[in-house]
Every structure is written in C-alpha cells, then in structure tokens.
Amino acid sequence: MATRTGRGSTARGRRTKQRAAWRGAVLVLLAVVLVVVAVVAVTNALSRNTPLITEECTVVNGSSTYRLQPEQAANAALISAIAVRRNLPPRAASIAIATALQESKLQNIEHGDMDSIGLFQQRPSQGWGTAEQILDPAYATNAFYNHLVAIPDYQSMPITEAAQRVQLSAYPEAYAQHEPVARSFASALTGQSPASLTCTLRPTSSNATPAGVIEAATAVFGQRQVSAEGATAVIDGTGTDGWAVAQWAVATASAHQVTAVEFDGQRWERAHGTWQPSAGASNRRVRITVAQS
Numbered sequence: 664m665a666t667r668t669g670r671g672s673t674a675r676g677r678r679t680k681q682r683a684a685w686r687g688a689v690l691v692l693l694a695v696v697l698v699v700v701a702v703v704a705v706t707n708a709l710s711r712n713t714p715l716i717t718e719e720c721t722v723v724n725g726s727s728t729y730r731l732q733p734e735q736a737a738n739a740a741l742i743s744a745i746a747v748r749r750n751l752p753p754r755a756a757s758i759a760i761a762t763a764l765q766e767s768k769l770q771n772i773e774h775g776d777m778d779s780i781g782l783f784q785q786r787p788s789q790g791w792g793t794a795e796q797i798l799d800p801a802y803a804t805n806a807f808y809n810h811l812v813a814i815p816d817y818q819s820m821p822i823t824e825a826a827q828r829v830q831l832s833a834y835p836e837a838y839a840q841h842e843p844v845a846r847s848f849a850s851a852l853t854g855q856s857p858a859s860l861t862c863t864l865r866p867t868s869s870n871a872t873p874a875g876v877i878e879a880a881t882a883v884f885g886q887r888q889v890s891a892e893g894a895t896a897v898i899d900g901t902g903t904d905g906w907a908v909a910q911w912a913v914a915t916a917s918a919h920q921v922t923a924v925e926f927d928g929q930r931w932e933r934a935h936g937t938w939q940p941s942a943g944a945s946n947r948r949v950r951i952t953v954a955q956s
Contacts, residue, residue, distance in 0.1 A: 720862040720914055724847040731848065733862065733917035735769035738782060738800060740914035743852030744883035745804045747907045753853040754818045759783075759807055761838050761845035762826040771800050783807050783830070801883065822846075851910050854903030858929045858938040860910040864917050867933070867954035871920035876912070876951050879919060884908060894955040897948050900926070905949055912951045925950040 720736035722729050731739060739760050746756040763769045766784040775784045778794075781803045785791035796802045810829045811817055817825045823839035832838075851860040873896035877889045880898055884907075888899035900908045909926040916924070916933060924931045926949045930941035944950070 718862075718864050718917065720860060722844075722847040722851045722856070722860050724843070724850070724856075724859075727843065727847075729844040729847045731769065731844070733864065733914075735764075736848070736860075736862065736914040737918055738763065738769045738771065739848045740852050740911045741800050741883050742782075742804050743849055744880075744907065744911050745801065745808065746849075747853055747904065748883065748885045749805075749808060751808060751812070752818055753849050753855050755808060755811060756849035756853050757842070757846045758811060758817070758822050758825045758829075759804065760849050761822050761841040762807065762830060764841040764845060765826075765832075765838050766830070771798060771803075773798065852907060852914065854906035854908075854910070857906045857927065858910075858931075860913055861931065861937050862913050862916055862933075863936040864933055867920045867922060869920055870955050871953035872955075873951070873953060876919050876921070876953060879915065880908065880911070883911070892950075894952050896951040896953070898951065899947065900949050901947050905946070908949045912949065919951075920954045921951055922954050923950075923952040925952075 718733050719730045720733060721731075742759045742763065743756040746753070746759070760769070763782045766779075767775070767782050769782065771782050773780055778786050778788050780787075780794060781797040782800055783803050783806075785797045785803055785806060787794050787797060791797055791806055792802060797806075807829060811825065814820075814825065814828050817828070820828075821839070822842045822845065823836055826832075826838040827835040830838075847856075848860070850856040873891035873894065876896040877891065877898065880896070881887070881889070890897045898908050900906075905926050909924050909929075909931075912919075912921055912924045913931050915921070922933045925941055925944040927946040928940060928942065928944050929938045930944055931938050
C-alpha cells in the first residue's frame, strides 16, 4: 500500500512540474508579445510624429533652464516685441511677462474672476477697455504698459511691486514667483541674450507665406524694411533689435509654420530645434523661412 501511494505522489509531482513549466513558457511568450507590441507602437508613433514629441520653448540662463509651451512663448514674444517697439527697457517686458504668467499663465483666456479676461485679466468694468479690446493681446499689452510707465521709478522697483501697482491684485506677492522665468524670456525676446531661446517643435502641419510672417512681425514691431525671397521673409534689423526679431520668429514658429531662422552668424532649424553657426547669416537682416509645398 505504501508503495502504490509513493508512485501516485511521483506522478502528481511530474504533472505539477509540467503545468508549472507550461505556465512559465506562456508567461515568457506573453512578455515577448507585449515587448514586440510596444516596440511596434512606439515606432509607428514616431513615424507619425504623434505627441510623443513634447513641444516647448526654452531659455538657458546660467545653470537654469526655463520652459514655456509654444502658445505661452508666442505671447511672451508679443509682449516683448511691443516693449521693443515702444523703446521700453527690458525690465518692462520682465514685469509684463511675470504679470501675465500669474494672471493667465500667459494664455489669452476668455474668463476669470468676476469680469476679468485676457492675458492680464483686465476688467472692462474697471476701465481697461471693452471685452473685445482686452481679448486682443496687443491692445491688452499696450494698456498694461500705459499704466506701468506712469509709475515713477518703476524700473527700480522689485518686479512684484511694479506689477502690483498696475494690477492692484488681492495677492500682491504672487508675481515674485515668476521673476526668474520672466526675466530670462524677456532678456532673450528683447534681444539682450542672443541665440538663447530655442523651440522644440513637431514638423509643420500646413504651408504658409512670407507675407503672413511679415504682417505678423509688422503688427508687433512696427513698420520696417522688409521683403520676400521665395519662401523666406527678410526683415531688416541689427544688434539687439535684430535678435529680438529673430527670437520672436522662433518663439512664434509653431503658429507661423516657420522652418528656419537666420541672423548674425546663427541659424535655427525646426528639424533640430537649436541655434547653430551659419557663416552666411547676415548681421543686418533676419531671414525667416516658412513651409511651402
């Protein structure tokens, strides 16, 4: 009896080991299948340029890197370009960008506290203009600067204090937290920090025209010497003024379908997203190339 029981136990043990081996083999097979599926999915996604590519604009300032989304960077570029057009100091652009970061996250939103709207959350009921006017980023920015320049010695004030004098916010210290990113982007976008703003973007989604870029640049920087050469808009500028235009073009590249920007020995290309030396890049003209079929 004891002998028969031993043989049954041995058989059951063999079956248990076989089942365990099968389960192990199935698990290994499933793991291989999952890896293959994942690799195929990633490969297909990359080939389609799906949102695996994170779009962002960055400015490196010393050991720190500051990031904005393309929409935010484009609004920061508009704010800075208007400061350049008005011959305001870069400090004014820093104050304005910090304010817009706090008030709207640098987005032209149609809602807010009570009747506050737009980049700076200005209120029609408080005399800032009509809702339609305030939702025009250029109008809103000029309205902000009109109040800012009326403040004596605003340039020597801490950014948060100057912003509060304009905004009369219930949270007067809130603007200070945005000072590092605001100063870094303002320095780049007013041309004080050449070739410091870069954008990583997906490939262009449609075609564009140089005329569209020229019109957009003229709207914020004002009239200047311009021309079009094939798919390239050419805008006169030198020194910090030229770099303000060049880095505005990079910051707004997503909206304007820009593929390359050249100025002062440097070239930014959408394909690699960084400034690189270019011997042929003029120091008197900014060249902005757009996508065309």
